[in-house]
Amino acid sequence: AQGFLLSLPFQYRDSRTDGVMEQVFAQIPRDVLYQRTGIQMMPINTLFQLYAHERMQPGALTSAFRLLLMPDLFHNWLCGSLVSERTNATTTQCWDPKSGAWATDLLDRLKIPTTLLPSVVEAGTVLGEVLPEWRSTLGRSQVIAPATHDTGSAIAATPVQQSGTWGYISSGTWSLVGVELQQPVMTTEAMAANFTNEGGIFGTTRFLKNVMGLWLLQECQRLWAQTGHSSDYDTLMADVDAVPAFAALIDPDDQRFLAPQDMPAAINAYLREHGQASLQAPVAFVRCIMESLVLRYCEVFRQIKELTGANVESVHVLGGGARNTRLNQWLADALDVSVIAGPYEATAYGNALMQLVGLGELHTLQDVRAMAQKEPTMLFSSRPERHAWREASQRFRSMITKV
Template sequence: MTTRNVAAVDLGAESGRIILGRFNGKKLLLEEVHRFANRPVTIHGHRFWNIPGLWDETLIGLRKARQRAGSLDSIGVDTWGVDYGLVDRNGFLLGLPFQYRDQRTSTIMEQVCALIPRERIYAHTGIQFLPFNTLFQLTAHEYQQPGALAQAHRLLMIPDLFHNWLSGSMVSERTNASTTQCWDAVAGVWDVDLLTQLGLPTSMLPLVVEPGTPLGPVLAEWQDDLGSALVIAPATHDTGSAIAAAPVSSPDSWGYISSGTWSLVGVELPQPLISPGVLAANYTNEGGVFGTTRFLKNVMGLWLLQECQRQWARDGHTLDYETLSTDVAGVPAFAALVDPDDPRFLAPMNMPATMNAYLQEHGQEPLQAPAAFARCILESLVLRYCEVFRQMGILTGKDIKGVHVLGGGARNAWLNQWLANALGIPVIAGPHEATAYGNALMQLVGLGDLQSLAEVRTVAQRTATRLFEPQAAQHEAWQEAAGQFRALTGTH
């Protein structure tokens, strides 16, 4: 077949990438053509995404992709979940989108649950209760700016907003809509009754389409730059795209970690799993490709290390991952542990100081060396992952025999080997750019080159991965540390 050229716009909470994908009918090869930082802005004490800046960088990258390829068959955008933009009938923003770490939602979840029982919300949405979920953001928006939501023609999630500016479409895509806690996971529609009970308008809610849906050609205003490429909605939630790219060979016995700023730890199910026990454990049911469900829990992830690096840089000590990884070997194992999901780590002003305060509160010595912080974070994450997989096995009845680590965390050999040692099962790391890979694969579905999840996964299996086999001699030490971690976090 003629080689397909697709451009995957992959916007993460830390950086954005424009990836050119070339598909020859069997193998999909990726080439990064543009990368840029994603730096939120603070205005009047609130955090916003610099959406105009991200859009400008996206166009720069798409122009480069078209120049590199000669022509583009399609373009698709994925981003993080839960955040949104409000637009008028012409697609113009009615204000900068808030960043999910903004403090405006700090008490909203409790207020909403005082009005509507958690059991009712979960029975319909199946979504983990987190303070930044779109449901709570919208409630905060209405409290802070009464009437602003009613003035919007459409609420568009961040990737939907970019698709609108590229093609004029005003739809949402299911994997991202499912993260909002405004979507009925069982009925497959917006939970209008829930929003109405909270006094939130529903006329702004867009039509929802499946991943792999063509949205239309690039608008005439961009065709000189981008040609006549078709805009296709991939799994627009970045984790949805990443899991689509999991190089899975055994469909029923694998777990995954989409590892980056956040760690999304889960399994793939054929339908949502909603029960009082699942609610009590606070797991989430998000939409996956081809009607699957991503049953998972959000874990704070490499954000802790990223924020430590930012603080060290502010203090005049810039340290990259490679240096930290080398120095980690010299730090004693399990010298310090934290609960990565402690709320204080969501948006601290100074992550190292916040971690040391946590350690001292829990009878541990404060840390000094950057490598000691790094080892503490990585070991704590591994122990948290193990706890999540343990609970998940009980809730789902699945016997997980291997874990796929996807995304940036797949590059961290310490993290992946320790996870294999702790779980006692193989860890398959890669692809590193799983989100962009899955984005491109679902564009190929929209172009008609791939027809099923099985075909998508067959192509995904041709990517490069690294296998980490468990080291039996290390397993007992990790089991002992798991007991310490459960005592620290109060889990059973």
């Protein structure tokens, strides 16, 4: 591949984007930015990363030849391509889904050079043969672009079998909660609810909201391991039932949980501010996090119904978080719908399916979904416990809507 990285990448939770959203909104009003891009406002978005990068290192972007998102960089190293795949490009907040092109005028207003922007290809596009240096191990393989956004690939692998409206949760460090649509929803109401419109395979739209996800539990486990507390996942899950239900609830999407130094301390600070008792035992934190996530998922699906009219009749939980059987069962109880868990490696499986599209073995969205149905899944049906969840949901909504 020609060219080289100008610097090592930043991790997306880096503090360099602190306060950057407000700086951008001073130049492009929030509503204008949403009306043009349809993307949820989050400091991790590429637009804010680029703006922060230019402020930290003035002139750095003008010295670059091409902007390559991480998956596109790997493609460049494999075959020398200098393109961006659409599903990931749509998430950058630099893309206009209505015109199907980069929103160059927005970048111009922020003095981000648009000459950086690469051509955009669809998932399933053959990018070229692997470079000579890789052929001893890979042969003369074709490099085919999958849906390079990990959630784009995961949703591609959804084993949809039933008719009616289905929702999904791509469950891992983040929980991406949404529905698949044919057109983006970029209304004032969608903006107020902070929903995002991301590209899916075969021209679909992933209308969703990013929820903080199992990051909260992962960070607690990291702190517990450092301080000598038991952090074994299976043990914690086995002990959850010993903790009273709904004793402590948090809003998982509170910004303090994005990158705290001490997640348990951040959770306790939130609880105290909202008139709840601090937690001590690790298993109490686990129950608090899991119940709060389920209630947040329910709130997102309620908003989806308001914004799109879609009444979700079943939910597919995909990715590593789908292994959490208790979380799946609680979700089925709380939503009073069937929950289908799996595939657990949905992103990798969705990648493989789009490789088959590139090779001409699969041709349509229906072909891809039919193949996805061959993967084993686990079904969770709702139980009478849903009444307790309804009461908890009312309490949760009251808590998160307080000014």
